[in-house]
Amino acid sequence: MTPSSIALIALFLLIPFSSIGQYEKPLNLDKKASGDFFPGIIQLTSGERIEGEIEYNYVTGILYEKDGKKTKPYTATNVIFFEVTQGEKVRKFYSLPFDIFQTGREQLSFFEVLFERNSVAILSNYSLSYKRTENRTTMNEVKVFLKSENIYLVKGSSGILPFLKAGKFSNLNAWKPRKSGRERNPGFRVINKDLPLFFFDEHYEGVLTYIDQNQLKLNKVQDLVKAVEYYVSIK
Numbered sequence: 001m002t003p004s005s006i007a008l009i010a011l012f013l014l015i016p017f018s019s020i021g022q023y024e025k026p027l028n029l030d031k032k033a034s035g036d037f038f039p040g041i042i043q044l045t046s047g048e049r050i051e052g053e054i055e056y057n058y059v060t061g062i063l064y065e066k067d068g069k070k071t072k073p074y075t076a077t078n079v080i081f082f083e084v085t086q087g088e089k090v091r092k093f094y095s096l097p098f099d100i101f102q103t104g105r106e107q108l109s110f111f112e113v114l115f116e117r118n119s120v121a122i123l124s125n126y127s128l129s130y131k132r133t134e135n136r137t138t139m140n141e142v143k144v145f146l147k148s149e150n151i152y153l154v155k156g157s158s159g160i161l162p163f164l165k166a167g168k169f170s171n172l173n174a175w176k177p178r179k180s181g182r183e184r185n186p187g188f189r190v191i192n193k194d195l196p197l198f199f200f201d202e203h204y205e206g207v208l209t210y211i212d213q214n215q216l217k218l219n220k221v222q223d224l225v226k227a228v229e230y231y232v233s234i235k
Contacts, residue, residue: 037066040084042074054084056093058126061110076108098160100127100150111152111160115225117232121154122225151188151221153199153228163195164188164219188219200231207231 040054042065053066063082064071076095084091092113097106115122126149151164166188196218200207210216210230216223 037064038084038086040082042082043080044074045078045080054082056082056084056110058110061126063110076110079110082110096123096160098125100125114151114221115228117229118235119156120228120232122221122228123152123154123160124221125150125152149188151224153195155199161192161195161199163190163192164221164224165191188221190219201235203231203234206234 037053037055040052042050042054042063044050050065055064055066055071056062057064061076063074063079065074079095081092081094084093093110094113095108096111097108098111099106100109109125111123111125113121114124149166150162152160153163154160196207197204207227207230211218211223211227214226216227218224218227
């Protein structure tokens, strides 16, 4: 059994209830763009449990605890999980091993649990990469950062399976509200079209009928949650 599989089994044991919610934009891009702290809990690998004001910067993958006028950083290597409370909603993030950058080596990263029930889960994770390009004005080579959000499906010990990927942006503040007040859609696209056939197994045709009848689109997170919730109800 791989480290990822062991960690996922542990994840399911840690969450004794189903978790379903509206798709949320990154924590540190709410209202003030960054620097927002929310009430939360951090469970460290040392066994220490911290309760207070915390912020998760999804771009850098660093979690911060507000300690007076200072902040204390934590990474996925010394955190088991953390929870952030926004109004009535509690968002849960777990540290899991995964080869995000496809280097052949797994590393611990934070994943948000968007849905979990009966050993089936939908996880969200953010990644940051960069490329070199040419500035059209100065003709100098510059480094452009690219951020993306990834959605994964999990079933039992199958591992973390990539399914959706958000469009990439060169501007780290690209997710800003439009003048109308509506939030920009990150533009998810399916990156593994064969995964639903494997994931929904012998119930694939039934789930496909449910998707068609309810006019769901699997590249929309909320619709994906509905489809997976239906699958769990009939399996």
